Amino acid sequence: MNRMNKQCRPNVLLAVSVASMIDQFNLPNIRLLRELGYTVHVACNFRQGNTCDAKRVRRLKHVLDQMEVVSHQWDCPRDLSSIFDCSRAFSQLWDLTGRYRFAWMHCQSPIGGALARAAAHGRGIRVVYTAHGFHFYKGAPFKNWLLYYPVEKLLSYWTDMLVTVNREDYRLAVRRFSKAKICYTPGIGIDTARFYGVPPKRDLFCKKFAIPKDAPLLLSVGELNKGKNHKMVLDALAAIRRSNVYYMVCGQGEQYGALMEHAKKLGIMGRVRLVGYQEDMPWIYRNADLFVFPSVREGMPVALLEAMAAGLACAASDIRGNRELIGPPGAGEKAGGMLFAPESVCQLAAVLLRLLDHCAFRNACGKYNRKKALYYSRAVVEKQMRGIYKEMGSCVDYG
Numbered sequence: 587m588n589r590m591n592k593q594c595r596p597n598v599l600l601a602v603s604v605a606s607m608i609d610q611f612n613l614p615n616i617r618l619l620r621e622l623g624y625t626v627h628v629a630c631n632f633r634q635g636n637t638c639d640a641k642r643v644r645r646l647k648h649v650l651d652q653m654e655v656v657s658h659q660w661d662c663p664r665d666l667s668s669i670f671d672c673s674r675a676f677s678q679l680w681d682l683t684g685r686y687r688f689a690w691m692h693c694q695s696p697i698g699g700a701l702a703r704a705a706a707h708g709r710g711i712r713v714v715y716t717a718h719g720f721h722f723y724k725g726a727p728f729k730n731w732l733l734y735y736p737v738e739k740l741l742s743y744w745t746d747m748l749v750t751v752n753r754e755d756y757r758l759a760v761r762r763f764s765k766a767k768i769c770y771t772p773g774i775g776i777d778t779a780r781f782y783g784v785p786p787k788r789d790l791f792c793k794k795f796a797i798p799k800d801a802p803l804l805l806s807v808g809e810l811n812k813g814k815n816h817k818m819v820l821d822a823l824a825a826i827r828r829s830n831v832y833y834m835v836c837g838q839g840e841q842y843g844a845l846m847e848h849a850k851k852l853g854i855m856g857r858v859r860l861v862g863y864q865e866d867m868p869w870i871y872r873n874a875d876l877f878v879f880p881s882v883r884e885g886m887p888v889a890l891l892e893a894m895a896a897g898l899a900c901a902a903s904d905i906r907g908n909r910e911l912i913g914p915p916g917a918g919e920k921a922g923g924m925l926f927a928p929e930s931v932c933q934l935a936a937v938l939l940r941l942l943d944h945c946a947f948r949n950a951c952g953k954y955n956r957k958k959a960l961y962y963s964r965a966v967v968e969k970q971m972r973g974i975y976k977e978m979g980s981c982v983d984y985g
Contacts, residue, residue: 595625599691603662603698606636609646611774614968622975629660637809639863658682662698679705690978707744716749719885723906742766751886754906773886775967778959781896784868791873795859801832802942805874807889810839815880815928817848822934824852834859871896876941882928891962894922894955899948901937903928922955
């Protein structure tokens, strides 16, 4: 598609559940759409459910204004707990798609993606859907297959382009969703250069977070919720009985109080740092010794990719997404770390001891990770998204 005249830019809608998804995943997509000649509209929940803090959301709004993006508050819920909330969100999107003529839309997130595709189908709007990780997958609870699979199967008939961000989901979609065109991108694209050459400034870091200078530091990054499984790391930290090892989690969420109470019960609260949302993540990664990623479910985890780009060895749960990034057990120096069952504290404890006690192995893992992260870089993903967006534009009559 050739660059369109700025006076007659067609509208494209980017619909996601929360503003933090725009901030973390979609600013490069917006820039790309602007470059391709579109007026970009964003619909998301700026007020609730975000994994970043209010200050970051305000900054995002300013960035979107500077990019000449048309922002719309969309009260999209993150779960199905309230039929009323889902109905209201659908009505808002139906009204929005009636007020503007959209050439096509790009939607993401399970609930937001379902509501957006339903509205697009009703309005006759072509749609791209990025699945950041199906809720049904090998090893998923049966109820997930019972609830989510039939919905995604139906919605695939209302999807023109289905983008998957890991190979396991791609293979599943190709086998089971015959209507939509299936594409694979290696994640959502991270700025790998951002994590190179950052000075550690260890004295300042340790003073800020009250950590002894010589203490080995385990790091996790992610929202404080049950699915991220941080409680398991606390159990493993207590199990390894290393009184000099500290654990830091960057992220906010409803589990903060429960996690601190559990750490207190285990007698390790003095070595646990739940530091909330952090802006300068490259500096945090640079001062950690080992990245721990215990999630129960992931699509293609950005935090794990960032840790890899920063050159950290990784202990990760043996789940979809993580398996694609970290080599299988026994891979030795051809792996970026070690995997463990997300329900086994004993396995995680053994993995932590192995990686903490073998510095050469840990360094080899970090070196491997830095190279592998390049395949999931922003440049690689943007090239593929450009092709997807051009194909969507070529199928639209701008009349």
